[in-house]
Amino acid sequence: MESIIHLEKINYLNWHDVEDLRVTREQKCFLPDNVTSLAYAGIVREAGFQVFTFGIYKGDKPIGFAMIGYDIPYEPDDDLNEKYRFTRSSYFIWRFMIDQRYQGKGYGKEAMKLILDFVRSGPCRQSEYAWLCYDPENTAARKLYASFGFEEVPEAYSAEDDEILAVLKL
Ligand SMILES: CC(C)(COP(=O)(O)OP(=O)(O)OC[C@H]1O[C@@H](n2cnc3c(N)ncnc32)[C@H](O)[C@@H]1OP(=O)(O)O)[C@@H](O)C(=O)NCCC(=O)NCCS
Numbered sequence: 001m002e003s004i005i006h007l008e009k010i011n012y013l014n015w016h017d018v019e020d021l022r023v024t025r026e027q028k029c030f031l032p033d034n035v036t037s038l039a040y041a042g043i044v045r046e047a048g049f050q051v052f053t054f055g056i057y058k059g060d061k062p063i064g065f066a067m068i069g070y071d072i073p074y075e076p077d078d079d080l081n082e083k084y085r086f087t088r089s090s091y092f093i094w095r096f097m098i099d100q101r102y103q104g105k106g107y108g109k110e111a112m113k114l115i116l117d118f119v120r121s122g123p124c125r126q127s128e129y130a131w132l133c134y135d136p137e138n139t140a141a142r143k144l145y146a147s148f149g150f151e152e153v154p155e156a157y158s159a160e161d162d163e164i165l166a167v168l169k170l
Pocket of ligand 1: 023024027030031095096097098099102103104105106107108109110133134135138139140141143144147
C-alpha cells in the first residue's frame with residue numbers, strides 16, 4: 001500500500017514549512033528546534049560533508065523533519081572512529097521528529113521507512129550501515145528504532161552526551 005506520508009528535500013522555498021513544528025515540552029531536551037538544525041546542517045556542509053534535510057509531509061501538510069548525513073565522523077578522535085568503523089562511509093540519521101500534534105499515529109514509523117528507503121537507494125554511494133544516536137530515556141525513539149532492527153552498541157555509550165549509538169545493517 002502506498003504511504004500517505006512523503007519526504008521533501010528542504011529548499012529555500014519550503015523551509016518555512018518545518019519552522020514551526022514542535023515536540024512536547026518533555027521532548028525538548030532530545031533535540032534542538034528545526035531552524036537550529038537547518039543552520040547546523042549548513043555548517044556541516046561547509047565542513048565538506050553531505051547532508052540531506054527533509055520535511056516529512058502528510059499530503060501537503062508538514063508534520064515532521066529529519067536529517068541524513070553521509071560519512072559524518074562519530075567523534076573528532078581518530079582512534080574512536082577507527083573503532084566504530086561502521087560510522088564511516090555510512091549514513092547518519094539525526095534530528096528526526098514528528099510534530100506533537102501528529103505523534104502516536106504511526107507517522108514516525110512510516111517516515112522512518114521512507115528515510116531507510118532513501119538511504120538504501122545510495123544517494124551518495126551504496127553503504128552497508130546506517131546509524132543514529134539517542135538519549136536512553138527517549139523510550140519512543142528507542143522502541144521505534146529497535147523495531148527497524150537498529151542494534152545498540154553499548155560500549156559506544158557517551159556519558160558526556162548521554163547518548164546511545166545504534167547501528168542498522170542495510
Ligand atoms: C520518536 C518520534 C519521532 C516517534 O514518532 P511517532 O509518529 O509518534 O511514532 P509512531 O506513532 O509511528 O510509533 C512508532 C513506534 O514508536 C514507539 N512509540 C511511539 N510513541 C511512543 C510512546 N509514547 N511510548 C513508547 N513507545 C512509543 C512504538 O514502538 C511505536 O510502535 P507501536 O505503536 O507499533 O508500538 C516522536 O515521538 C518524536 O518526534 N519525538 C520527539 C523528537 C525525538 O525525540 N526524536 C528522536 C531523536 S533521537
